[in-house]
Amino acid sequence: MTSAETVTTPPVPLTPDDVPGWFWKADQEIFSWMLTRQTAAGTTGDLMELGAYLGRSAILLGRHLQPGETFTVCDLFDSDAPDDENSAEMAMSYRKTLTRRAFEANYLAFHSELPTVIQAPTSVLADGRVPADSCRFVHIDASHLYEHVAGDIKVARDVLAKDGIVALDDYRSPHTPGVAAAVWEAVFELGLKPVCMTPEKFYGTWGDEEAAKRELRARDWRGDGYWFDEEQLAGHTCYRISWDGAQSTPTAAPAAAPAQRSTARRIALDVLPPIATRAARRALRAARARGAAPA
Known part of the structure; x- marks a missing residue:
């Protein structure tokens, strides 16, 4: 191993916000609100994250894991990408810092046990290794390429239980048109129902959208410092929320x-x-x- 390849121990984060990443306040609040609402309603089910980077959102998800539930994280980390396009994407954005070792160190700074980690392309999840209808919440933040995101959405559809929620990152960023194409394709062709949107993430369900939206409306988001608005979209009412x-x-x-x-x-x-x-x-x-x- 050359000096340039030497692996250094990452600093231990003192708070989740010390972990590098793009997981902002509005989405932290919506993740917590949705997961807490599910638990309060007696809804059980596993959690899954496709694309973890260094663990900032995974740390929050792990805090909402209930007894008997499983949390699965799937990421390439420092493995080879499955195709040239994905390899170029990884080299440009992540490869210098994205390692499984760093993710696990960050996660264990806040939890006593690691989630179930699958170090592989998210496409491997199409083989049914996560049981159908087993999850209550899925976060998709892996590749930004259309073909990959479209596949990840179909995996989420298959593993989500009744009224489960999927959160999709980068659905509107100008540098990720493939995500936008896959998200709106899911809305118009796969029956994904919009629930709410932030500047970074889209939240939807294949279940009862009205139950989640009814409680979203009941909360005083503006009083808590958030911008809150209603949007009519493809025959659905959804909400825009930002800090x-x-x-x-x-x-x-x-x-x-x-x-x-x-x-x-x-x-x-x-x-x-x-x-x-x-x-x-x-x-x-x-x-x-x-x-x-x-x-």
Whole structure:
């Protein structure tokens, strides 16, 4: 092993937010809310994550694992990709940091036992190794290539139990059109029903969408600092939820109520790519702190 290949021990994270990744506040809250709601309703079932990176979302999922349930994580980690396109994607985005050893160290900083780890392409799950109708929640955040995501969605459909929820990452990012194509194909052709959306993730079900949406409506998201809106989509009512970061900045002037904000500005922030949206919100917070921000 050359010096360039030497494996170093990753630092132990003190909080889940110390783990690198792209798992933001709104999605952390929705994951916790949905999983807690399932447990409170007596809904049992396994959890599954396709694509784990360094474990930031897996750590949260593991906290909601109930006795008798199984948590399965499937990721290539540092294995070879199954095709040239996926190999190029891994080399560009992950290979320098994505190792199973790092994932396991991060996960064990918060849990006493590892989940069931399948180090392989997510396509292997199509062989039925995760039983049909066994899961209550599936998170898909693996490849961004259309063919892979479309296959992952079909796996989720097969393993989800009645009223189970699937969360799909990067459904609207400009650099991941393959995810968008697979998600909307599932809505229009595979019967996936939209429940809610954040700037990063799409949440849907093949079960009773109204039960989840009824409780979403009942919560005071705006009062808790989130932006909340209703959207009519393909004959379904779904909800858009995002964290209003202005309320998390102590030095900023009090934010206007969501209903009072400029409609044009709200729409612009919602449709911009996530990285541009976050930059715009930072600029607006800075302007508010100077007393110069528009309403």
